[in-house]
Amino acid sequence: MTKPAHHIFVCGSFRMNGTPQGVCNKAGSLGLMQYLESELSDRGMADVAVSSTGCLKVCDRGPAMVVYPEGWWYGRVDGEDAIDAIIDSIESGSPAADYIIA
Ligand code: FES
Numbered sequence: 001m002t003k004p005a006h007h008i009f010v011c012g013s014f015r016m017n018g019t020p021q022g023v024c025n026k027a028g029s030l031g032l033m034q035y036l037e038s039e040l041s042d043r044g045m046a047d048v049a050v051s052s053t054g055c056l057k058v059c060d061r062g063p064a065m066v067v068y069p070e071g072w073w074y075g076r077v078d079g080e081d082a083i084d085a086i087i088d089s090i091e092s093g094s095p096a097a098d099y100i101i102a
Pocket of ligand 1: 011022025054055062
């Protein structure tokens with residue numbers, strides 16, 4: 001496998017014992033991850049990796065995701081429209097203003 005050009009980390013709210021708890025998980029972040037993966041596949045964006053993470057410590061703005069190497073932190077990613085905007089941002093090279101955490 002070659003290194004991905006972009007990596008999206010999706011807060012899965014995992015705690016030290018591995019149990020997913022917390023704002024992002026309760027708001028369905030891992031369910032959105034499935035849509036994210038399928039949409040990336042549909043768009044042929046095989047150079048974008050997706051991983052779930054522990055709490056990203058921005059719970060009050062969750063569900064949260066981070067895109068690297070851009071360093072774009074996104075909050076209130078609460079549906080497919082938000083996911084589409086984030087994928088669009090990777091394609092365009094400009095952050096999705098409606099969801100960016102400043
Ligand atoms: S639970 Fe997602 S940022 Fe804390």
